[in-house]
Amino acid sequence: MTQVSSLYLHVPFCKHLCNYCDFYKKLYDPNSNQIEDFHQFLSESWQRHDILMQEQNISWAPLKTLYLGGGTPSLWGTKGAAFLGNWLKERLTLSAGAEFTMEIDPGTWSTEMLSAWKEIGLNRISIGTQTLDPNFIQIMDRSHSLDESYSLLDYCHQNDWNFSLDFLLGLPFSREKQRNIETELNRLLSYQPKHISLYILNARSKYPHSQSMPDDEFIREEYLFVSEYLRKLGFVHYEVSNFALPGFESKHNMKYWQGQAVAALGPTGTGYFPQAEGQALRYKWKVSKAELEKEELGPKETALEEIYLTLRTNFGWAPRQLTPALQELFKRWEVLNYGEFRDGKIKLGSLGYLMLDSLMDDLFRLGI
Ligand SMILES: C[S@@+](CC[C@H](N)C(=O)[O-])C[C@H]1O[C@@H](n2cnc3c(N)ncnc32)[C@H](O)[C@@H]1O
Ligand code: SF4
Structure with a gap:
């Protein structure tokens, strides 16, 4: 019987819907029942997931990685820590030394909330910094201020959190406004992150600034500049969009890139179960009810994925x-x-x- 020891949980609400983002999310309304509905969704999908695991002959092992992505998991707040703490206790165990990550938007955290999450095992934070330039934080339609970014970075640094930063390249008006990524990087690095995710902005055709995007050559120069800069400082460019100091690679994402089993819950959450003889199952949760779509992969498809995923990484x-x-x-x-x-x-x-x-x-x- 195959075992699964990794879980992704998609938290589907945001304080503000940034105009460039394609992840599944809804605008959060504190006066609504969104959080209760989400709890209901998780409980119902757990039952459906149990059936899937029986069908696939897969069982849970103590979790080695747990990843809360979104949307904005930090908006789940102390209520979320209380819910998930109990929810996990009734269903799963975290193995000793498990990596437990939460994505945080710098405008949606408090020390009280982080302490509550730490108590239930959170030990890694992924911060959506995106840019530290006052012009670009506005252009990027972020709802948080740079002061809020600095205050979270300060807190994480002072309190020895293991944290990662998201940093965006290829932003609109980069040439016109002479974005200086070296200055931004130096400021970010002064907080001593152990991990940096470097994303090239992917703009849809309806993106409001799609006419003001930098050309491919500009983006190529930015990307290679950041890569070289970080490598000189000891970071390993271990995946297309990810850099880590040795030993601080994302254990959770490594599971995807190595084609290992990862379970998922929450709307649009996508799980993967490898099976014998090159077969695999990928499943994705629907958004309106706790139902999932399944995709069966055969040996040809998994072999192709293996090539693509291993080439993405330094394995x-x-x-x-x-x-x-x-x-x-x-x-x-x-x-x-x-x-x-x-x-x-x-x-x-x-x-x-x-x-x-x-x-x-x-x-x-x-x-x-
Ligand atoms: C789910 S979001 C992060 C958590 C939190 N909601 C936030 O924005 O701070 C994950 C990351 O995806 C990246 N992202 C979102 N939309 C993108 C796009 N269109 N192109 C490239 N990266 C994108 C951003 O860097 C973002 O921090
Ligand atoms: S806060 Fe994060 S997930 Fe939400 S819309 Fe903005 S980038 Fe997307």
């Missing part, structure tokens, strides 16, 4: 069959400084990460 991809054409391709990638082929494994570097989609096309052309 690298070890092809089972190293054909002369593949060897030739890897040599070309090395010459172009996309990555390194050693001991039967191809590992991409920052330039390779940036080119990942076109490198996948190279592989498809070889019939992989």
Whole structure:
């Protein structure tokens, strides 16, 4: 019987709906029953999830990773800590040393709330800083001020929290307003984060500033600059969008990238259960009721995912069959400084990460 020791929980409300964000969320109204409805959703989906696990012959092991994403999990507040603490106690155990992460919007926290979460095991925080430039925090439609970002960063630094920062690149008007990412990075680094997630802004066609986005060359320079800057300071660029000091990689996200079992609850939460002989099941929760959509993956699909996911990370991809054409391709990638082929494994570097989609096309052309 396969065991699952990781759980993602999607918390679907936000204080404000930022105009660039595609994650599933609803505007939070403190006078509504949203939180109670969410609790109801979790309880109902737990029952449905139990059935799924029986069907798939999967059982729970003590949790090694628990990740609260959103939306804005920090808005769940002390009420959330009380609910989840009891809820977990009745159903699951956290193993000793489990990584328990919560995403926090800098405008939605208090010391009381963080203490309540710490008491139920929270030990890692992912802070949605995005930018530390006063012009860009406005352009990015964030509801929090820079002072609120600084005060959370200060608190985490002073109280020895293990925390990660989200930092956005490729922002609209970056050239016109001469965004200085080095200054922003230095300020962020002064709080000594152990982990940084670096996202290139993905703008939909209806994004209000879609006509003012920087070009690909500008974004490429920003990305490579940040990567080199952080690597010089000892950070490892261990995944396309993630940097960590050694030992501080996100254990939870590693499970996804390594194709291991991750359960999920909460609207749009997506879980993955690998099975024998290259089969796997992916499932996603619907938003209006505790029902899920299932997607069965066969050996071809999981093999392709394995290539894509291992190339995204510094584990690298070890092809089972190293054909002369593949060897030739890897040599070309090395010459172009996309990555390194050693001991039967191809590992991409920052330039390779940036080119990942076109490198996948190279592989498809070889019939992989
Ligand atoms: C669920 S949100 C983070 C938690 C919290 N709601 C917040 O915004 O502070 C996760 C992260 O996704 C990133 N993100 C959201 N929309 C994005 C987009 N369109 N392109 C790139 N990154 C995006 C942001 O950096 C954000 O911090
Ligand atoms: S607060 Fe976070 S999840 Fe909510 S809309 Fe903004 S970026 Fe998206």
